[in-house]
Amino acid sequence: MNEETLFSRAEANYRYAMKNYSMFSGDELELNFIGYSLQQAAELAIKHILEVNGVRYEKTHQIEDLIDTCESRNVPIQYSEEFYNFAPAISKWESKTRYIKNYVLARKQVDKGIQLIKEFLLMNGSLEERLKAPIVSTGNTSEVNSF
Numbered sequence: 001m002n003e004e005t006l007f008s009r010a011e012a013n014y015r016y017a018m019k020n021y022s023m024f025s026g027d028e029l030e031l032n033f034i035g036y037s038l039q040q041a042a043e044l045a046i047k048h049i050l051e052v053n054g055v056r057y058e059k060t061h062q063i064e065d066l067i068d069t070c071e072s073r074n075v076p077i078q079y080s081e082e083f084y085n086f087a088p089a090i091s092k093w094e095s096k097t098r099y100i101k102n103y104v105l106a107r108k109q110v111d112k113g114i115q116l117i118k119e120f121l122l123m124n125g126s127l128e129e130r131l132k133a134p135i136v137s138t139g140n141t142s143e144v145n146s147f
Contacts, residue, residue, distance in 0.1 A: 006051060010048065017114070039113075063091045
């Protein structure tokens with residue numbers, strides 16, 4: 001068994017989200033769980049980057065704050081401007097999907113989050129070939145080409 005890292009947990013959260021998204025039935029609560037898993041993937045990946053660079057990170061779920069910590073501490077991290085600009089929305093998925101009754105993520109936001117988080121994981125060290133497979137969205141159902 002490989003040694004578990006925060007990055008391997010990030011990848012596991014991403015794979016879990018994609019597996020469930022490929023079987024998404026339209027249930028709004030299901031979409032919230034998918035969004036939560038995607039947020040966790042981004043958060044854990046950044047915390048891993050900080051950890052391996054010897055930087056203690058705050059106990060926060062704010063993606064943009066964690067990226068800012070990387071920048072201020074000269075920790076090498078790669079991300080697109082679009083990912084950084086969308087980070088506040090991703091950050092909200094952690095608490096809103098778990099604690100606010102009747103809160104529902106927008107499918108369009110989840111689609112965008114999938115694209116940006118996948119790109120972010122690939123830019124920052126994911127070696128998982130399964131993450132490199134394109135995501136194909138077909139109307140009400142989505143599929144992951146290789147899982």
